[in-house]
Amino acid sequence: MNDLNNIPTNKENLDKYEVDNIYHSWGYQSQNSPMRVVGAKGLRFTTEDGRERLDFSSCFVSHNIGHQDQRVIDAICRQAQKLTSFAPSFSTEPRAVLGKILEEVTPGDLSYSFISLGGTEANEAAIKIAQQYTGKRKILGRYRSYHGGTGASMSVSCGDPRSWAVVSGKTEVVPVPQPYVYRWPFSDNPTEVAEQCIKCTEQIIQFEGGDEQIAAIIFEPITGANGIIVPPDEYFPRLRELCDKYGILMIADEVMTGFGRTGKWFAMDHWNTVPDIMSMAKGITSGYVPMGNTITTKKIGKYFQEQMFSHGATYAGHALGCAAAAEVIKIYQTDNLIENSAVMGEYLLEKSKELMEKHPVIGDVRGKGLFVGLELVKNRTTKEPLIPLDAKIRKGMNPKLELAKRLGELGMMAMAANPSNVVALAPALIATKADIDEGISIMDEALKSIDHYAEQN
DSSP states (O other): OOOGGGOOOSHHHHHHHHHHHOOOSSSOOOSSOOOOEEEEEBTEEEETTSOEEEESSHHHHTOTTOBOOHHHHHHHHHHHHHOSOOOTTSOOHHHHHHHHHHHHHSSTTEEEEEEESSHHHHHHHHHHHHHHHHOOOEEEEESSOOOOSSHHHHHTOTTOGGGTTSOOOSOEEEEEOOOOGGGOSSOOOHHHHHHHHHHHHHHHHHHTTGGGTEEEEEEOSSBOTTTOBOOOTTHHHHHHHHHHHHTOEEEEEOTTTTTTTTSSSSGGGGGTOOOSEEEEOGGGTTTSSOOEEEEEEHHHHHHHHHSOOOOOOTTTTOHHHHHHHHHHHHHHHHTTHHHHHHHHHHHHHHHHHHHHHHOTTEEEEEESSSOEEEEEEEETTTTEESSOTTGGGSSSOOHHHHHHHHHHHHTEEOBOSSSSSEEEEOOOTTOOHHHHHHHHHHHHHHHTTTGGGSOOO
16 A cells, blocks of 8 residues: 555646546546646636636536635634534534524425435435325426436436436336426417426326325426426416325425525525425535535424434534535525525526527527526527437537537536536626626637537528
8 A cells, every 4th residue: 555645646646546546427437637626716716727717607506605705614614623523313503503594594384404415315305205204105206307316316307318327216206297388399388388287297196196106296496407497487386286186295406496596595486386395405505515405394394203204314414514504594695695696697698698699509598597598409490409318428529518618618617518408507696797798708609619500590
């Protein structure tokens, strides 16, 4: 064994370690090291070559308050000096305080939290809670969804090609459609799309055993990596009625959309609809410390005072994470970041629509708050997608990867290589008009590299 205190850290060796020792997420393993980041501040990050770049994705929709906010760093350091972590069967002050804060900011009577280490863990807990509370096993999952990389979470990620290689967890999943207006085959009227989707979902519920068999439906209020799909306004109130009719719990996966991303504290607030269970991560700590959370209504929480809660984890309610989360959530309020997301989100949407006027490869623009998507097509009339559904899992370059590469050359990171045909624009909630103008200008230039793929109508 080598002396572990003297591992070489020059560039050549670091590159070698990345290739020889590290699995990289969601892709074929490369023979080259990825770009190395050495620092970050606000909306900017610096790479090893000394170049400062624009983060227009909030590190894949997680760093909502921007990078390296000193207030959060100080909160983590203060907690580390007192207590870094302890067994979850004991209480700590950060966990207790965070539980109360989460009750304050979430809608309705959501109040009982299970605090974990990330979004997929939050969804695993949500599924277990729903099945234990209802005594039923089936979970409805919507096509074009992604809920995490672990067993049950991946198994309810219906229609995401990344799930094809995965052996499902112990969850019986029933796929249902979601109201994707741009690609709904029977109508382009949002109200009709919502109604048709609800009718289809109800029929599937009946086929699958209704209130005797189905525990819950899990959904992203605004679908993230699979398309920034914004539902018609009628959809969620009608889905709430349908779930109540059949005794089905609503699980809102707000891992990406929570904590101001869409211009509200949580995306479900746009439709005044309260789920029974909500999962969250990413923005809960703004990515400073890994953390997820699953919050339920009081009714569900009190049920487990008399029944066994059959779930747990060594790092549940980790003290450092809870301290970071409490500080970050206070910053959303004190810095008016929810309001800024709403205002700057309207500006981002407006500027993104201007891109559509200039680039034939853009077929649709949609979003809420600082969560805007550009859908890429070969043909605007036929809406033929720019890349096939399975392009993400096939080896080789495709137009979206070309766009991501060009953005990198121009000095910006956006969610351009996610599975769908949509490029997601999601700057931190501290973004100004000047930041958005810069990001849009870079995207404008980058899109020129793939415009030739679009057929002229």
